[in-house]
Amino acid sequence: MVLPAEKILLLAIAIGALMGSSQGANILGLFTSISPSHLIIQMSAVKVLAENGHNVTVVTVLKPVVNHKNITVIQVPLSREEAQIMSDKIGVMSKNDNSNMALSLLRMSEQMDFMIRKTAETLMNDRVRDLYLNRGNKFDLVLSGYFMNDYQLGFAKKVNAPVIVVATMPPNQLLNPLIGNPLEVAYVPSISDSVEKGKGMSFRQRLAGYSSSLFFEIFNFVTQRRSKKLYKKVYGNDPNMPEYSEMLKNTSLVFFSSHAASEGPIRPNVPSAIEIGGIQIKDKPDPLPQTIAEFLGNATNGAILLSLGSNVQGKHLNPETVVKMFNVLSKLKERVIWKWEDQENTPGKSANILYSKWLPQDDILAHPNIKLFINHAGKGGITESQYHGKPMLSLPVFGDQPRNANAMVKSGFGLTLSLLTLEEQPFQEAILEILSNPQYAERVKSFSTLYRDRPMTARQSFLYWTEYVIRHHGAAHLQSPLLHMNFIAANNIDIYFLIFVILISVLVLIKFLVKFIYRRFISKPKKVKTN
Structure with missing residues (x-):
């Protein structure tokens, strides 16, 4: 019996789809934050990948409450003493007035130092280092959980895979530089402020936003200095590792836990900024205990x-x-x-x-x-x-x-x-x-x-864009030119300076011409009387 051409084509497509779905990618998740709420969002995201046939290995400090049979967890837990230190620090923080975010971050500096230092120690654990030392391990993608730990992105270079950052916050001044997302202080409220829908930002809000952006610029500078030191500490003097500043340019995408169309703020985002707000929410609730x-x-x-x-x-x-x-x-x-x-x-x-x-x-x-x-x-x-x-x-x-x-x-x-x-x-x-x-x-x-109401659910968006980066072995084509420009070029300061020089030159030239014309054609020498 000879099958019609249409049926043969449909059968070939079906077989191809089955073969494609059975060959899942190997994905490494570095979710080393000591915040349980961060881990819930990150594990909910990779569970989507596991449910769709991908093999996921996760490095974590905390024990995940979200899991799947296709997820292998490498836990580097806190010691009893470290857990007590963390609990004590949270106890102290909960008894302070933290209504001002800038002051709150300053008070939390010691706690954040502890958390970031523990993240670095986790990456230096022998079981974690074996992920790149053992040449038998192969990863198609690295997902890096964000907590002011940009040095962690270097792990992707170690395993020779593209990297995506998974953030538990909306686009902000700390994450935007990784993908060249613009900082629009004039009409986008700072991370510590919000603006009502249908209204512009008042003078007070814009002034507060500008002041906040200066604070976070300094905060980010300090954070990057610490991250650069930990980058050298974690990866040693490996000659194959790029300079820290170059390594930061290798981020393919950033997944943000937000949905600006409903939550706001309405702002411009580059194509490599993908919003997956609500990804931890199940399509259908599990039965309650x-x-x-x-x-x-x-x-x-x-x-x-x-x-x-x-x-x-x-x-x-x-x-x-x-x-x-x-x-x-x-x-x-x-x-x-x-x-x-x-x-x-x-x-x-x-x-x-x-x-x-x-x-x-x-x-x-x-x-x-x-x-x-x-x-x-x-x-x-x-x-x-x-x-x-x-x-x-x-x-x-x-x-x-x-x-x-x-x-x-x-x-x-x-x-x-x-x-x-x-x-x-x-x-x-x-x-x-x-x-x-x-x-x-x-x-x-x-x-x-x-x-x-979205064209794709948070889970569908996460799955599509993750597989997109895997298919194309990274997403350098989505990079904003801003990543490869210094501060002067990115803000057109050299253009403004050139315009200023031209204007000054024109004014000087006009002044010279006016003086010349006045002396040559208008001004007459005074006659001197003689006896």
Whole structure:
């Protein structure tokens, strides 16, 4: 029997597709940040690759809560002493006023030094170094998790593979230089500010943005000096390694955890800036643990989720603040799920409160009985709450959290209070205002529709662009010319200087001509009288 030509062609295409999908790429993920929230986003991203047949090896310090059978984890864990040091530093930070991001970063300098130093030590671990020393290992791509650790990009050169940066933040002054993304201070708010939709930036905002850009320029300069030293320390004097400044130009793409079309700010981005905001959110929620599922299922008056993130634990909070929070929450008719690590020493017993050491946050927020999310304004938590259309009460602690909380309030999705100065009455009033006033839920649900409306989901975008870089063995063709220009050329300072010189020359020439004409044709010599 002879098959028609059309059927033969379709059969060939189908076989080719099956063969292509079965030959997954070998991908290395360097996710060495000590922040659990960073790791959740990064592991959620590579899980997409694993689900699509790629083989992923991940280097991490923390134990991932997101995993897959196609993901091999190489964990270089913190020692007990290091874990205690990290916990103590977070405890100190949580007791400071960190509403000013610049001051917050300065206070966090010691903590960041510790975290970045641990990242470097992780890359120098024998099991990690074996990834490039063992010539039997072959990687088609390196995904580098970002935490002010640009020196980590050199690992891609060691394994002779293109590199993509996975960032847990929107485009900003620290990441833009890697891909030549423009810095537009005049109309793009700084990382510590936000602007309402439909409005321009005021003089005060532009002045604050300019001042902030100067601060971050200095901050980035200090960060790069430290990164350059660690680059030499981690990779030694390998003659095959490029100069640090040249190595930074090898970034193919940066994945940003943002979605400017809905979240803002509206700004120009180069083609190598890819937004994958919300990638940690599942298309379909996983079934909840039985205890939580029953607790929420019986919440006839609705329920509240309270979680201050993965870094700040209950023991880090002021005991008086915890008592005030319990006194308010225990009197509510709504049920409360409270993330609390020490199950032996809970804030108190109440029939409407369920304590849990760990929470599947995304899955809980997807439950229809959740009416309010009390959070610390972490980027991941706010994104998940917006996606599921849940109003919020934010109690920011440090870093970008105050900025995230203020942006959320400006959008009308909830309210914010200071965790340091929290009192029972304002806390209760804020909760009751959000629960009783439908405008908060309506606005965030409307935003949820906008946030989900994309040509490709975050997961589809991540998969497509990752495979794009693998197919083309890098993406040098997407590089902005800005990467290869110095400060003077990039800002046209030499052009302005030339124009200035020409103008001065013309003015001098005009002055000379005017004087010449005046003396030659207008000015007459005075006659001298003689006796």
